[in-house]
Amino acid sequence: MNRTEILRLEREKVLVNLTEDNANRAKWLTVLMDIDDEMEEIAENKLKAVY
Numbered sequence: 001m002n003r004t005e006i007l008r009l010e011r012e013k014v015l016v017n018l019t020e021d022n023a024n025r026a027k028w029l030t031v032l033m034d035i036d037d038e039m040e041e042i043a044e045n046k047l048k049a050v051y
Helices: 004-018 022-051
Strands: none
Touching: 004 022
């Protein structure tokens, strides 16, 4: 399992927590943004490696 797949699984878990744990909504949104940023960075690095 590569890093992108792990991040996708974590993202799914965070989305569930986001809908179920309203008391910590800001925390889950922050974690979601961090995951999305890392996934975007991985995608950009793959593009750079191709060109």
